[in-house]
Structure formats: structure tokens, C-alpha cells
Amino acid sequence: MAARHVLRVDAVLVQAVIAGALSFAHLHDLAAAAGQDGWKAWAYPVSVDLLMVAAWRRLRSDGPSRLAWCWFLIALFASLSANVATAGFLDLVDPPALLRLGIAGWPALAFLGGTLLAHSADHLLPDKPAPAPETDSVTAPERESDPVPDPVPTPAPAEEQSALPPADPAPAVPAVLVDHARKVAAEYRDRTGAPIDTDTLRARLGVPPHLADAIAAQLT
Numbered sequence: 001m002a003a004r005h006v007l008r009v010d011a012v013l014v015q016a017v018i019a020g021a022l023s024f025a026h027l028h029d030l031a032a033a034a035g036q037d038g039w040k041a042w043a044y045p046v047s048v049d050l051l052m053v054a055a056w057r058r059l060r061s062d063g064p065s066r067l068a069w070c071w072f073l074i075a076l077f078a079s080l081s082a083n084v085a086t087a088g089f090l091d092l093v094d095p096p097a098l099l100r101l102g103i104a105g106w107p108a109l110a111f112l113g114g115t116l117l118a119h120s121a122d123h124l125l126p127d128k129p130a131p132a133p134e135t136d137s138v139t140a141p142e143r144e145s146d147p148v149p150d151p152v153p154t155p156a157p158a159e160e161q162s163a164l165p166p167a168d169p170a171p172a173v174p175a176v177l178v179d180h181a182r183k184v185a186a187e188y189r190d191r192t193g194a195p196i197d198t199d200t201l202r203a204r205l206g207v208p209p210h211l212a213d214a215i216a217a218q219l220t
Contacts, residue, residue, distance in 0.1 A: 023083060025045075027048055027079065028042055048078045050110075054118070055069075061187070067120060071117060
């Protein structure tokens with residue numbers, strides 16, 4: 001079984017390398033045909049791949065998002081269009097004006113997408129709790145003639161104590177899950193400058209609330 005798993009992973013990696021190399025070359029050829037010569041033709045496939053990676057990283061780290069899906073599909077469409085266009089469907093010797101317009105406007109479009117993906121995560125930050133209102137403490141006047149006795153707690157009867165349900169033991173958290181939670185918390189602190197809260201940690205890990213509380217207790 002282990003050997004079969006290794007072969008499957010290797011096959012996927014080989015397919016990824018082939019697909020990436022071909023798409024990279026097709027984007028370069030399309031940009032060169034549209035009049036972008038020299039280093040400019042090589043910059044276009046790098047720009048398309050970086051935008052796709054940035055959108056995919058946003059989807060993996062912050063969950064489903066219309067913004068991330070939109071820019072991921074735009075970059076994917078640009079890559080697929082280059083693959084189709086260089087397969088003989090367009091005259092690369094005399095490309096149409098619409099293709100030249102699209103190639104010329106791509107850098108600004110990619111810059112806009114990358115900026116939005118990098119700087120639109122502020123709404124995901126948890127709201128800061130409102131400060132509790134300050135109340136003036138009012139002490140009752142003490143009377144020497146009538147002192148107030150301290151309240152003495154009375155223990156509950158043994159019957160009531162035995163009827164109380166036992167406290168749930170803390171759930172056991174696998175060490176692998178705690179290590180993953182530490183990486184998520186560190187990435188969150190680097191990005192926001194604040195420690196991760198329990199609700200955000202639970203959403204990132206996809207665990208129930210009681211397990212998220214146990215993990216958060218081990219992160220402190």
C-alpha cells in the first residue's frame with residue numbers, strides 16, 4: 001500500500017510540473033505574439049501564476065470567498081485562453097486587436113487583483129470588545145452598635161451533592177492537532193498583530209467548541 005501511495009503522489013507531481021511548464025510557455029508565446037518582446041513576454045506567465053497562487057492561498061487560509069474565487073477564475077481563464085490560443089485557433093502572426101488590448105491591460109488588472117487579495121482581509125478580524133462601564137463603588141456606612149455579620153456559607157446536603165452530575169473531563173487533544181493549531185495561531189499573529197481568539201481558531205481548524213477551548217488552553 002505504501003509503494004502505491006508513493007507512486008500516486010509522484011504521478012500527480014509530474015502532471016503538475018508538465019501542466020505548469022506548458023501553460024508558462026503558452027503564456028509567453030501569446031504575449032510575444034501580441035508585441036511584448038524580451039523580458040516582458042516572460043513576465044506575463046509569472047504574473048498570471050502569482051495571481052492564481054495568491055487567490056488559492058487566500059481560499060485555503062481564510063475559507064471560501066467570492067473575491068478569492070473571482071480572481072482565481074480570472075487567472076485560470078487567462079492561462080486556459082493562452083493554451084487554446086496557441087493551439088492554432090488564433091493567427092499569432094497577425095493577432096487580433098482584442099488580444100493585444102487584453103495583453104496590454106493585464107498588468108494593471110493583475111496588480112488590482114493582488115492588492116485586493118492582500119489588503120481586503122481586515123473584515124475578518126474579530127471586533128474588539130467594548131470596554132465595561134466603570135461603576136463607582138458605594139460603601140454603606142458602618143455602625144458600631146449594629147455590626148453586620150459575615151455571611152457563612154452553608155454546605156449543600158450530601159444528597160444534593162451526590163445528585164449533581166460529574167464534571168466532564170477535558171477532551172484529549174492529539175499532539176498533531178496542537179502543533180497545527182500553533183502554526184495557525186502564529187500565522188494569524190503575524191498577519192494581524194493580535195493573538196488568535198477561540199472562535200477564529202475553531203473556524204480555521206473545523207473542530208467543535210469544546211475541543212477548540214481545550215486546544216486554546218494549550219496554546220496559552
